[in-house]
Amino acid sequence: MRILKRGGMRKSDEHGQLLLVAGFAVGLGIVVLTIMLNNVIYASNIASESSIDTSRYDMANAIQMTSETYEDAYRYAMKDGSFNSTSFEQYLDSYAKLASKNYAISGLTFNFENNTLHEPYFSQNGLANGKDNWTIASNINTTDVFVLEIPDTSKLGNSSNSMTITITNSSGFLWSIELFSSSGSINVTVSDQSSEIGTYIASSQINITGNKIDFITTPSPSFQFSDHTAGSNYSINILNGSNAVGYCTFAGHMTSGEQFTFVRHWVGNPVITMHSSEMRIKRNLPITLPGRNT
Amino acid sequence: MKLRNLHPDENAVSISIGFILTFSITVLMLVTVLSSFYSLMDQAQQTVTRDEFEIHGTDITVRIATIDTIVGSATNSGSEIMEITYKLSLPGKIAGKPYSIEFDNNTKDIVFLSDERDETIVKVPYYTDNVAVLSTTLYSLKEEYVITYEPTTNTIQIF
Known part of the structure; x- marks a missing residue:
């Protein structure tokens, strides 16, 4: 500065201020951009979508469907007046195939294991270990x-x-x-x-x-x-x-x-197993036959 | 002596001292700005950590409630549950720090605690009607966990 003053070029020595102001502006801009970008990255990484779980509805659906199928299969097997176990088994087999295909579309395996029919107790679920009263x-x-x-x-x-x-x-x-x-x-x-x-x-x-x-x-x-x-x-x-x-x-x-x-x-007592990438449920399902919808 | 005459007199001005003064002021300013940024970042990390803990905690309570509901409805209808298993994936580190998850059967809380950070304790309460959750502590670096229902003891185990 002293050199400039001595040379009599006093006029041009104030141009540096503009450069300084521009420099500050750029710096501030970078800081603001960094903070904004940071927030965007945080927000997109936060776990918010993982809590949607529909497995209980799938299970409830499977139970309802299986109970109704059992009742229908029983009605179908009884259509000649006496119980035809071959028709009953065929009906349930075709249900098992269709249901597992149907669930496969939504990413679930559905397996249903048909057991022999049990003699009915007067308990709540119809089995010997069912609720008494x-x-x-x-x-x-x-x-x-x-x-x-x-x-x-x-x-x-x-x-x-x-x-x-x-x-x-x-x-x-x-x-x-x-x-x-x-x-x-x-x-x-x-x-x-x-x-x-x-x-x-x-x-x-x-x-x-x-x-x-x-x-x-x-x-x-x-x-x-x-x-x-x-x-x-x-x-x-x-x-x-x-x-x-x-x-x-x-x-x-x-x-x-x-x-x-x-x-x-x-009383039918099939075992239902459902399986997806993140859950596995296995339960039995006592079904009263012919049931409540005869 | 008039002050105006003193102003252009630069006899007592040393270039090196001027430089040192400017330099130290710059360094001080930089340090202040950086440290304020650091504490700002630290606070942001804690906020994010707490948010993430709450989200994951709620996620786990949803799973526990699902198992509880399935068991309750099955027992009411006279069915028997043989197996319920859920896979649970959680990040190994949240905001760069590993953490622990404690299931407390007495207070019915899931306690998330970040490593080396005392302020980031998050408690997420859960509620079960038909089953009990066994008390346990998980460490985050494992990343993959299993929530399973044990029919013989009527409990939920998480490991």
Whole structure:
């Protein structure tokens, strides 16, 4: 600067300021750009999309589909009046193939292992280890069919662990039937809330709504089922269900006017396995046949 | 003596001292700017780490809740679950630091703790109705984990 002053070129020595200002501006620009770029890189690397998991819906879907297929297969196998196991197996095989193709599209393997049909217990899932005390249906207005059949009394509990079906409503107990094995026959005790209505001996079938034992009306059993349940909004409950093996049929109308049906002649227990790149689920699925949609 | 006369007098001005002064001021300024940048970056890293921990924690709680729901619905309907296994991939390092994930069965929390950073503890609560989660601690460098349901003990294990 001193040299410039001495040479008398004072005018041009202030041009450096512009360069300095431009330099600062460029520096500031670089800093701002760096910070912005940094944020962009952080934001794009943050894990946000990995939490979408639909496997539970796939599983629920598979369960619903398999249960309905079993019921359909049973209906198909029964179309000639008696159970045709070949048709039943064929129906399920073709379902297994179609379902696994269908799931393969969405990246899932679906495997379904059909087991033999089991004899039905009166427990919730129909298997020997199922829940003992459960409710078949609630909010019932009328029951038109109520039939129990116990073909093998050796699998029926004795008087200390008898199987009982009770009818209850919001105010309490209305009617009950207790079944236990006694020297090769079925001992039937029917009661209402205060007293015993009657005791009967049956060999296999008890038709409560039809007032029949072993398909006949003699010696005229009177279960008084509709007398005790008429006009109430009741539930049908089973107690000690795993102490009896047999078939049951319930049908009637709900308080809402809809029909309800529960028929159990067999219990299917297939194993379903689903597998994707990040999960694997294996479970069994007890299915009551013919089920609730007959 | 008038001040105006003093101004152009540069007899007491040393070029070297002027240079040293300018240089030290520049260095000081640079150091200040750099260190403020560094602390800014550090804070940004902690924020990002916490965000990432929360995201991954929520992801794990979703898996736990899924298993809990599947087990609950199966038990209610009388079915039996034989196996539920989920694969879980998490990054080995978040913001350049490895971390640990602790599952605490008593407080029902998933605790994320970044290595060497005390401020980045994140607790993500989970809730289960039908199963219990076994307490365990995972270290991030493994990267691939498995969440599995054990039907005999009715527990969820993560390893």
